[in-house]
Amino acid sequence: MCAPTHVRGIIMRCQTCGDATSPTADDCQSCHTPVGQPAVTPGLPTYPVRGLGLAASIAVGATTVFFLLQYLFPVYARGLIEQAAADRDADRLFAVVLAEVALSVPFSIAILTAGVLVIIWTWRARKNTDAFPGALPATGAGWAIAGWLVPFANFVVPAVVVGGIARDSVRRSAGGLVGLWWIAWLVFSVGERVVSVKNELAAAALPESPSTAADFQAWVDAYQRQIGRGVVPAVACVVAAAAFIVLVTWISTGQQERIARAVPAWPVVPGMMMYPGGPGLPPQQSVTAPSPQVAADPTVASPPVAPPPGGTIGA
Template structure:
C-alpha cells in the first residue's frame, strides 16, 4: 500500500448500488412487459366498445414508469459514488497503473458522447488493478449490453411516440379499437431487445461490483492493523511495515559508578595511647 493516501470502503456502497440496479431492472422489465397486459385491456375495450378502458391502460403504464425513474436516479447516484471510491482505492495498490484520473469516474458518466466510452475504460482499469486477473470479457459484456439497452430504448420510445400519434383519439368503430390492439402488439416486439439487454447488463455489472468490492476490501484489510499502534508498542511479525522476523532486543547494561576509591576504616586507638597528650 502507498503510505499517506486514504482508502475508501466500497463493500457497503457496492451492495447498495447492486440492490438499486436490481430494483431498477425489475421495474424496467415490468414496464417493458406492460404492452402484453395493455393489449389485453384494449382488447376488452374493443369487445365492450368502452373507450374508458383505454385510459386505464395508460394509467397502469404511468404507474409502472414513475417508480422505474425514481429507482433509476437512485441507482445512478450510488453507481457513480461506488465507481469514484473504487477508482481512488487503486491509487494505493502496488502495481496499479490506472490510465484515467479519478475525476473521470464521475465525469465519464455525465459528459455527452464521452459516456459512450469512458465509464467502460474506468471500470476496466478498476477491475484489472483490483482483481489481478482477466475480467475484460465481463466488462465488455456489461458495456455492450448497456449500450444496446440505452440506445435501443431511446429508439424504441421514439417509434412508440410516432405510432401513438396516429391512433384515433376517440375510438368508436371496430377499426379504431383494432388500431389500439395492433399498437400494443407491436410494442411487445419492439421492446424485447432492450429488455433483454438491460437484464444482461444489470447481471454483469452486479457481478463486477461484488467481485471488485470484495477484492478491494480484502486488500485494504490485509494492509491495515486491527489495533491502534502506540509509541513503544511491540508489533507481531508480519505486521505491514514491520520486518517478518522480530529483531532481538538487548537490555541496557546496568550502570557502574566509576571513580569511587575504597577507604579503609581508621584503626582503633591502642591501649597505651594518651588522649589529649
C-alpha cells in the same frame, strides 16, 4: 496453484490476491505481484466500497425489474383493450394509458438512484486503486464521475475506468466481463430511447376517441408492436445488469480483502514482539492505576524516609 512458503509453520501469501506464494519465485504466480510488495501504500487513504456496492447492485436490480414490468405491460394492456373493444368502452383505454404512465414513475426513480450510487461507487473504487502499489490507471479519478456525464465520452470512458479498476484491484483481467456489460448497456440505453420515440409516435397516431371496431383494433395493434420492439432492449437490460452486479461484487470484495491485508506502516523485523497495539509496542498501561515504574505515595504503613545529610532545602 502456487507452492506455499512456510515460515515457522506460517503460509506466506501474496498481499494483493491472497494466494500462497512460492519460495522459489520473485512474483506471485497468480497475479504476478512482486513478493513482499504491500497490499496498500502506507499513508494513502482508502474508502469502503462493499456496502455501497451492495446498495448499487440492489438499485440496478430494481431498475431491471421495473423496466421488465414496463416491457411486459402491453401484454396485459392488450387484453384490456380487447375487452374494451368488445364492450365499446373507450374509458378503459384511458385507464390503460394512465396505468402505463404510473408504471414509468418507479422505473424513473430506480434508474436515477442506481445512477447516483454507481457513480459514487465507481469514484471510490477508482480512488482506492491510487493506494494499490503497482496500479497503472489509464484515467484520472475525476473521470470516474465525468465519464458518465460528458456527452460522447460516456460511450467509452466508463468501460475504460471500470476495466482499469478491476485490473488494478486484484491484478487480474476482467476484460471479457467488462466488454459484455458495456456492449449490453449501450444496446439497452440506445435501444430503449429508440423504442420510446417509436412508441410515442405510434401513440400520437391513435384515435383519441375510438368508437368503431377498426379504431379499437388500431389500439390493439399498437400495443402488440410495442412488445416486438422492446425485445432487444429488455434482453440487453438483463444481461447488462447481471454482468455489472457480478463486476461490482467481485471488485468490492477484492478491494476490501486487499485493504484488510494491508501491512503496518512500520517495518517488522525478525524477533520483534507483536502486541495488540502493533509490532514492538507493549500494551498501554491503565491510567487508573499507578505505573509499575513509579513508586506509589507513602501510606501510614510506609517507613519514613530520612532526609539526606546537610538538612533540607531552605534549612
